[in-house]
Amino acid sequence: MPIMPDISTHGWWLDWSLLIISMVTLLVGILSFALIILALIYFRQSKNPTPTRHLSGWITRLIILDISMIIFDIIIAVFSTWGWAETILKSEESLEAKHGEALTVNVTGRQFFWAFDYAGGDKAFGTADDFTLGNDLVVEKDRLVVLNMTSGDTIHSFFVPHLRVKYDVIPGRTTRVWFVPKKAGEYPVLCTELCGLGHYKMLSNVRVLEPDDFDSWLDSRTVTLSENPGPLRSGGPGQSQTVHVSDSKDGSLGARADRNVGVTPRSQ
Amino acid sequence: MAAHAAAVHHAEMGWIRTYIFSTDHKMIAKQYLLNGLFFALFGGIIALVFRSHLAMPEQELLNPARYNAYVTMHGTLMIFWVAMPILLGFFGNLTIPLMIGARDMAFPLLNMMSYWTFFISSVVIMASFFVPGGPFSGGWTAYAPLSANTELTGVNWGINLWAVGLALEFTAVLMGGINFIVTPFVLRARGMSLMRLPIVVWMVVIASLLFMMSVGPLIAGTFMLLFDKNVGTHFYLVSADKVGDPLLWQHLFWFFGHPEVYVILIPGLGVISEIFPAAARKPLHGYKHIIFWTIFAGILSFMVWAHHMFIAGLNPLAAVGFSITTIIISVPFLVIVVAMGLTLWGGSLRFNAAFLYAFFAYVIFIVGGLTGLQLGATVADIQLHETYFVVAHFHYVIFASVILSTFAAVQWWFPKMFGRLMNEGVAKVHAISTFFLFNIVFTPMFILGFAGYTRRYASYDHIPLLQGYAWLNDFVSIAGVLLILVQFLFVFNFFYSMIAGKRATANPWEATTMEWSAPSPPPHLNWGDTIPVVERDPYEYAPEVPSNGADYEPQGRLMTMR
Ligand code: HEM
Ligand SMILES: [Cu+2]
Ligand SMILES: [Cu+2]
Numbered sequence: 001m002p003i004m005p006d007i008s009t010h011g012w013w014l015d016w017s018l019l020i021i022s023m024v025t026l027l028v029g030i031l032s033f034a035l036i037i038l039a040l041i042y043f044r045q046s047k048n049p050t051p052t053r054h055l056s057g058w059i060t061r062l063i064i065l066d067i068s069m070i071i072f073d074i075i076i077a078v079f080s081t082w083g084w085a086e087t088i089l090k091s092e093e094s095l096e097a098k099h100g101e102a103l104t105v106n107v108t109g110r111q112f113f114w115a116f117d118y119a120g121g122d123k124a125f126g127t128a129d130d131f132t133l134g135n136d137l138v139v140e141k142d143r144l145v146v147l148n149m150t151s152g153d154t155i156h157s158f159f160v161p162h163l164r165v166k167y168d169v170i171p172g173r174t175t176r177v178w179f180v181p182k183k184a185g186e187y188p189v190l191c192t193e194l195c196g197l198g199h200y201k202m203l204s205n206v207r208v209l210e211p212d213d214f215d216s217w218l219d220s221r222t223v224t225l226s227e228n229p230g231p232l233r234s235g236g237p238g239q240s241q242t243v244h245v246s247d248s249k250d251g252s253l254g255a256r257a258d259r260n261v262g263v264t265p266r267s268q
Numbered sequence: 269m270a271a272h273a274a275a276v277h278h279a280e281m282g283w284i285r286t287y288i289f290s291t292d293h294k295m296i297a298k299q300y301l302l303n304g305l306f307f308a309l310f311g312g313i314i315a316l317v318f319r320s321h322l323a324m325p326e327q328e329l330l331n332p333a334r335y336n337a338y339v340t341m342h343g344t345l346m347i348f349w350v351a352m353p354i355l356l357g358f359f360g361n362l363t364i365p366l367m368i369g370a371r372d373m374a375f376p377l378l379n380m381m382s383y384w385t386f387f388i389s390s391v392v393i394m395a396s397f398f399v400p401g402g403p404f405s406g407g408w409t410a411y412a413p414l415s416a417n418t419e420l421t422g423v424n425w426g427i428n429l430w431a432v433g434l435a436l437e438f439t440a441v442l443m444g445g446i447n448f449i450v451t452p453f454v455l456r457a458r459g460m461s462l463m464r465l466p467i468v469v470w471m472v473v474i475a476s477l478l479f480m481m482s483v484g485p486l487i488a489g490t491f492m493l494l495f496d497k498n499v500g501t502h503f504y505l506v507s508a509d510k511v512g513d514p515l516l517w518q519h520l521f522w523f524f525g526h527p528e529v530y531v532i533l534i535p536g537l538g539v540i541s542e543i544f545p546a547a548a549r550k551p552l553h554g555y556k557h558i559i560f561w562t563i564f565a566g567i568l569s570f571m572v573w574a575h576h577m578f579i580a581g582l583n584p585l586a587a588v589g590f591s592i593t594t595i596i597i598s599v600p601f602l603v604i605v606v607a608m609g610l611t612l613w614g615g616s617l618r619f620n621a622a623f624l625y626a627f628f629a630y631v632i633f634i635v636g637g638l639t640g641l642q643l644g645a646t647v648a649d650i651q652l653h654e655t656y657f658v659v660a661h662f663h664y665v666i667f668a669s670v671i672l673s674t675f676a677a678v679q680w681w682f683p684k685m686f687g688r689l690m691n692e693g694v695a696k697v698h699a700i701s702t703f704f705l706f707n708i709v710f711t712p713m714f715i716l717g718f719a720g721y722t723r724r725y726a727s728y729d730h731i732p733l734l735q736g737y738a739w740l741n742d743f744v745s746i747a748g749v750l751l752i753l754v755q756f757l758f759v760f761n762f763f764y765s766m767i768a769g770k771r772a773t774a775n776p777w778e779a780t781t782m783e784w785s786a787p788s789p790p791p792h793l794n795w796g797d798t799i800p801v802v803e804r805d806p807y808e809y810a811p812e813v814p815s816n817g818a819d820y821e822p823q824g825r826l827m828t829m830r
Contacts, residue, residue: 002719018648025638039612051550052614053810069602073595076645081588083647088584154414161720166650168580172506175581188733192654192722194407197333200725
């Protein structure tokens with residue numbers, strides 16, 4: 001399968017339902033095309049000059065086909081709903097009960113970058129040690145991550161192929177996704193909802209650190225920021241400081257450059 | 269009404285009333301067809317430009333803003349200015365009066381206004397290419413706030429013209445739709461009971477009803493969009509005190525959008541079902557099943573819209589319900605597809621070009637339907653949503669139902685339009701090369717979708733993640749350019765045959781339905797001094813007791829008027 005390797009704990013559900021559904025669809029497709037090709041071969045005019053007006057036994061065959069289609073449908077419905085229940089529908093409590101305490105990050109999508117707000121060492125938002133990352137989402141391996149996402153301008157969609165995460169990010173609403181990364185490394189984030197001319201450049205990374213590295217990274221963040229107080233959570237709708245499209249009609253807007261607008265440049 | 273006897277001996281009409289402001293359903297059909305084909309070619313060339321840009325971004329054919337605009341206009345034009353005029357305006361106008369034995373539509377003047385409103389909408393949407401800021405660039409689905417706030421895209425008049433053009437286009441189709449619904453109920457020839465109507469007529473009626481029932485909310489929604497953008501209301505735009513909801517647009521759009529995709533599907537299926545029996549020389553299998561299951565699918569199509577929004581921020585529990593209705597919709601389509609297959613089974617297949625087109629449409633449609641099921645499965649859709657997989661899915665359905673069945677219909681009914689036959693050889697070469705190229709363009713897109721290729725990206729070259737499949741994406745671009753180029757075979761065949769094609773007899777395909785009893789091309793008001801009378805079911809091929817030595821019984825005959 002051309003699909004990216006899965007580094008999440010829940011990705012299994014997507015991959016297996018995708019595989020099973022694809023295989024069954026492929027099977028149905030191949031069977032239908034085999035029959036269609038047979039029809040073309042056996043019932044061409046030169047081979048079968050007199051058509052059969054009434055086919056016998058087709059009602060039974062149709063019923064059999066219908067029943068197999070319904071079984072096929074039930075397989076799809078059961079698998080997808082089950083998988084949906086195990087991924088999107090999971091409540092935060094049940095997740096924390098299973099995986100331990102979550103790392104909560106507030107995500108804001110903007111034309112054309114992502115901002116990630118951390119609660120800092122005290123794990124509470126709205127305090128002095130909050131900080132904002134303008135480049136990458138840094139998370140800890142094997143730890144539950146919950147993202148509360150909203151948008152500062154238009155609809156974006158947060159897609160991390162390796163983590164099997166995709167969800168729309170909407171102004172005026174908060175959407176939630178979760179994942180537990182199983183492997184350290186850097187994984188790209190893509191925007192999957194057309195959001196303007198820089199849409200295709202709205203890239204970011206999820207950096208998954210080993211627990212030790214993550215702790216020291218968090219400590220270093222807290223130190224730097226305590227010298228430079230003030231909450232850095234980027235503003236809500238209306239106070240956007242992003243470069244407006246109208247300023248750069250030539251389309252030369254670089255995603256990297258405007259990351260530094262509206263978020264702290266000191267994140268790295 | 270058009271059918272009264274005096275009208276038959278009408279005076280010679282002027283050039284303008286014959287060719288421009290005509291009320292003749294056949295002329296209006298041709299106008300719709302030509303207008304639709306123009307946009308098909310234009311939309312195809314737009315695709316050629318943006319795929320060339322993807323293949324060689326260093327040439328800078330387009331900047332990213334223009335890329336988005338071209339993608340948007342490609343989708344917009346293909347759905348609203350190609351599929352709608354051809355599948356309803358052309359199929360409906362050409363087939364309904366001739367097939368039911370009427371002399372014209374129930375409301376010929378309304379019919380003329382329908383086309384000319386459509387023409388104005390065409391001018392409006394074309395004008396959007398020439399205004400400052402260029403055409404609309406927020407995707408054919410026009411999700412708010414991107415479509416409702418000029419600052420977000422830099423496009424101002426482009427959006428206004430897009431919305432006004434769309435509203436006009438909807439009005440045109442509604443006016444046409446009134447005729448398509450009323451005419452088969454009130455102007456049927458003697459003996460033409462509802463259960464004797466040819467299938468394509470049923471399909472156009474059902475499609476017009478679906479359109480009429482779903483479009484209202486979107487017309488209102490389009491005006492709300494214009495208000496948000498130009499007047500400062502907050503239907504979709506979120507204000508400081510959190511009034512307004514972007515999801516409202518998506519609900520309005522897809523509540524229309526899913527029935528709409530059936531509107532541009534089922535007339536295509538109707539054309540396939542017209543051609544299959546004639547090619548197989550046996551009756552259409554399961555005529556009533558096809559009609560009833562299509563109506564069922566039509567009703568269900570109002571209950572599936574949020575399958576476009578599984579992860580759009582709506583309550584995730586609702587997604588489960590919409591997923592199940594979406595999966596259920598496969599049952600009616602299974603019955604329809606099997607009925608078509610059983611029509612071929614046991615037949616004596618004549619491989620003429622129209623059949624080739626229809627057959628390829630049938631095959632391609634099956635792939636589209638099956639992949640729709642994959643997308644209807646909530647959890648699988650997380651990975652596939654907004655990727656090239658979706659692009660592949662809907663091109664498989666729409667290319668079959670819109671493009672290939674249009675080719676089939678033009679090839680089939682050309683004699684009734686121009687009194688000539690299209691060239692069979694050229695058409696066969698065109699059909700086979702189109703089928704072949706279509707598959708090599710769109711099958712790789714399924715793979716690209718799995719690999720994470722998101723749609724509507726102006727370039728993929730800067731994304732290391734996707735470089736493994738860059739060669740495949742380039743391959744798609746090259747094959748896509750070829751696919752568009754071979755369409756000129758059709759353009760050539762169409763115009764050449766119009767002028768110099770072989771003269772057609774009244775019934776060159778030995779088909780049964782009433783239009784083949786009329787001369788090729790039928791005169792104004794269709795039946796001259798005769799009155800059509802219907803005597804039997806529409807697809808009496810291989811009759812048990814052949815009455816005239818032929819292997820088919822025409823559905824009716826023409827009685828002479830005294
Ligand atoms: C067998 C029935 C079908 C099923 C189960 C089905 C299912 C779906 C689903 C679930 C999606 C959303 C995918 C996503 O965005 O993640 C979708 C997209 C789409 N389908 Fe279908 N579909 C079917 C038939 C059709 C037909 C007949 C047409 C058109 C003639 C069609 C045209 C489209 C289009 C245009 C989109 C993409 C819209 C966009 O986002 O731009 N589908 N389909
Ligand atoms: Cu985006
Ligand atoms: Cu749909």
